[in-house]
Amino acid sequence: MVINKEGLPYVFGPGLLGAVVGHFTKRKDLLYGGLLASLACAWFFRDPDRYPPFDRELVISPADGRIVAIKKVKEEKFLEQEAYQIGIFMNVFDVHVNRAPVTGRIVKTWHEPGKFLPADKDEAFEQNEKRYFAIERLDGTPLLVVQVAGLLARRTVPFVREGDEVLASERIGMIKFGSRVDIFIPEDKARVLVNMGHKVRAGESPLVLYPWQKK
Template sequence: MQQARIPVAREGVPFIGLAALATLVCAVLSYDLLALCGLLLTFFITWFFRDPDRIPPQAADAIVSPADGKVILIEKVFDERFVQEHVYKISIFMNIFNVHVNRIPHAGVVESIQYNAGRFHSANTEQGALYNEHCAVTIRTARHQLYGVVQVAGLIARRIVCWLDQGDEVKAAQRFGLIRFGSRVDLYLPLQTQVEVRLGQQVRAGESLIGYLH
């Protein structure tokens, strides 16, 4: 029998617990207004760190979105920082209201993880993409194709979490990390990719189709 999963990111549990404890103390001391504010704050934090289950596309060559948010960039570039080849770069901007848990776009083996402390410009700008705090993960597929997924911090987001290690085998739509308080995730995909997503489209991590890797 499969154990039920709490639909909240584990990084949010301490914040939820602290808010709930403060609410309880205020209630016991009959600080009714503070207790009400604490209860609302507890509900908000729980909602903020929500981590719902998602159903990915069934096609073996499908690439799923690594993040909830809006597609703000689709272009062909030469990536000299992560995969060192010509790629499709697809950027997804996450606002504060999106689910913040990130997911693996396509199955494979983690080849490298690069973390850069960086700065905190607005994440929806090119300056932010180049210089902000980021964590870049490259993954080698079963067909030996290399792609990259990069978590980028923004003005508000100051905490990138990545749960992966080099050499990990990963599955499509698997949870691999989160960015607190919204930000941006960049995908670097081989030019053999059949891109299906559109500029301006709203996508959901682990569920929305980005394209097919041929």
């Protein structure tokens, strides 16, 4: 099992602390507790390889989790047009590494402070802390991926910067300890392939079919 480097302090810290304290206090329960905490963190920060479908017109899921929102909105921060918003809720058992939904370029990324409401609630997207990734597909189609902090998650971690080129399914960031990721794509030609409640996998599950645009 591969562990993302962001999780290494959480993985080794509890085990080491439990071993030291348990040794000096002769309490095996502290040793075992530290080891169990380390194993739990190792599971949370696991980072398996993912393989996207070979279809450039598919927009794939940026996150593991459950579909909690599918709606048409006016996206004004980057797309500046009518768009589909698809929300994916990640619980603490899901892989929390987020991935690029298409092959393209990171046009812009920015952070927006906010609250820490439960991420599966509708108001969470509007009120919670967020990190945005504005992406342009190779054909010029704009997409917006938004990491939304939740009740337990207090930190979003970006792995890419403005101007970086990314491949579909490439790691772009993660959220620590349960949260939500939303994706916006122009509504005009999009065909949504998922329904509410569907379980999806980051880097593998198709969310939307969006025809390739001729330049």
